[in-house]
Amino acid sequence: MIKKSVLVLAASAMVFSLAACGDNGNKDGSAGSSTPAASGSEAVASKDSGSDKEVTLKFLNISEYMDSTEFKAFLERFQVKYPNIKVDPISVPHEQYINKRNIMLASGEQVDLIWGNGVEQFDAINKGFLMPLDDIAKEVDVDMSKDFGDFKPDKDGKYYRFPIQQNNWMLYYNKKVFDDAKVPYPDPKVPMTWDEMAVVAQKLTNLNGKDKVYGMFYNNWGMYFYGYGSQLNNGKFYTDDGNVNINAPEFKRSLEWMNDVMNVKKAAMPIGEFIQNNTDFLSYWNGNYGMVVGAQWYAQLAATQKDKFPRDWKAGIAPMPVPTEMAGKHMNWSSIDSLAIPKNSKNAKEALILAKEYIADYTLSTGALPMYTKVSKDKYFEDLANALKDDEINLEQVTYLFGGDPNVINVEEKPVLGAPQEYESTFLDIISQYYTGSKTVDEVLSVVKEKVDLAIKEQQNN
Amino acid sequence: MLLSQNVKYTIRSIAYLLIGLVFITPLLWMVSTSFKYENQVFERPFVFVHWDQMNWANYKHILMDTAFPTWLWNSVFVVIISVALRLLLSALAGYAFGFLKFRYSDTIFLFFLTTMFIPYQLTLLPQFISFRFINLLDTHWALIIPNIVDILSIFLMRQFFLSFPKELVHAAYIEGSGIFRSFMKVALPLARTPLLTLGLLSFFMIWDQYYQPLIFLHSKEMYTIPIGLQSFQTQFGKQYALQMALACLAIIPVLAVFLALQKQFIESIVSSGLKG
16 A cells, blocks of 8 residues: 555656756746736836846737847847846737736736737726836836827826837729729829729729729728728717717718628628638738728738739829718828836836837837837838839828828727727627628627627626 | 449549548648748639749748747657656556555546546636746746646546456566556556557647647747747738748658557557547
8 A cells, every 4th residue: 555655656756856857947037026016106116226227127029029130139239228128028929919918917927018009908908907107207208298299198197008109091002903994093192082982992893804803902800890980980989988889870881881892882802702711911912902991011011022922013002081071181090009017017117218219219120100209200201112112102102191191180990998809809700790691780780889888897897 | 243343432432532632631721822922822713833933932931030940849849758758647647546546546536537627728827827936937847747647648548557457467466576666567568559549649739739838938949839830920910821831841740750650550549448
């Protein structure tokens, strides 16, 4: 019996001895010792005397930024400028970024700086993960109310996000498709209305040839369905009492417009075919579509990268379409990527120094225009215009559409306040049922409202 | 009569071919996509290979500009250590529960079995906190340790040892062997067949693990292949052509293991408890 027990004990001992062998872990040796900061001001107070001490910042960001050679070069420059601030980058593929972020922050792991788009950062704010930045920003000589244009406080009059960039949406078009259909190009300054766009898309569509040509391309993302409505009601995705407003008439009109283009005018790929074909947002660049509404990322990812996206046609750009009521106005769907400091951070002030350098010294190299007003924009526009010169797109057009128009009217690109993740996913889960005819638009919108209202209520109760 | 047999044979062969095609199509798509440009991935009509536009740059990028060799080595290291330790521990535990028996052994085993019903996602946060506490985050041991103890493997080995002939071990006792020695010298060599099956299944399972490395590893140089695969996605979508090029390269070690042990694997499946 004793020998049997020894056998069982030996197996257990082996497991624990292995655990002891694995002690080559965290580089900063901080495991188990982090204490969440109670508030931003407390965090600043604790750092007042520590600006020259050596600290290691844990910076959580998505792979596409963290793994780039530009980011590595930026870190080297940062290290020279701030030798006492070391950076430990944690790079996560975007698809699982939220899961990893949530586990790290919920476990009390020290994380000093996190990246996020609008939905992700408001999700973190709602979960109570982030600290307000108002006081720390003053410490690093940043005025949150002035240095980022008309950027407004996030919650309860406080800033939690340190803005990096804002999307700049526009209309991209394929000049060859326009030429083949003998349709004049869109005006470079005056936007089409959505109704005009639908008519043009129908003229461009040719489903009889060897390769089908659709006049309009879209992505299976929320703003392609409700974005027209957002322009109509100034991005009012929530009612005044914080509930879901997706059943407002403006959004209904928006969804019906898309139905008209897709199923009546047949000028866009039916959603069933879109999903079945696994159509990707980059599919636009295969040349079989006339127009697409897209942001600056189309220029970063495809339009300027002909080695990865070879094409025998020229692209054009024009302002994004607007509702008839807003005819002639330059509008944009605004979505802000930002950095934020979790309450678990031990080095809030140093984290904000890194954030400030990130937007001032790195963001431009990603092909995006920082919202930070103290960054010179001229070189960004010149480089972009140069990269697009083969498409006969000039500096004036680039400046106007890629963030240089001070008169552009920004409306929310997507819902970000209450239960934003649930809002978007619920909407996208059910919207295809309307476009395939199995549910009416009212049924779809009421289901979204019912489910997301419940999610918002649960979030408030927690 | 002969004609009828030939027709049956032909029909059966075509049916097998079609079924085989269903299974091999994803593999063919993977290879085909790895030679395409991103905007050709979902083109309609589907073109298997653009012979005039073969994009070798995907492979060049994977081999020259990424940490693929490191990721591959990490995967191999984690898998080999995990599988070796899992087999040893499963054999030990299976022998204890199935052959030796001890007071409350069935109750304890039942308790072990109940842990199989806890969804893995629920254990991620406690595991993360535990590994942080013992300073194992961002090390490969954070992947290896949870893989060593696998209840299903223990269960399979227990089933094997339940019907293990007692006379063989008793003969070893008479020769003067103790429990551990008789296990090592008599029971373990005879458990080669189920251990081989278990080893191969564990190899494939651990090779594919995604969540554990995602959550427990922070440094890029510690990544395993599945996380490396996911790094070719942006917030707007995936770079399928690059992903598939990496997948084609990553599948080579798995194929090599399978082809090398194919005969034994099939034999062991047929002769072990896995035959259902």
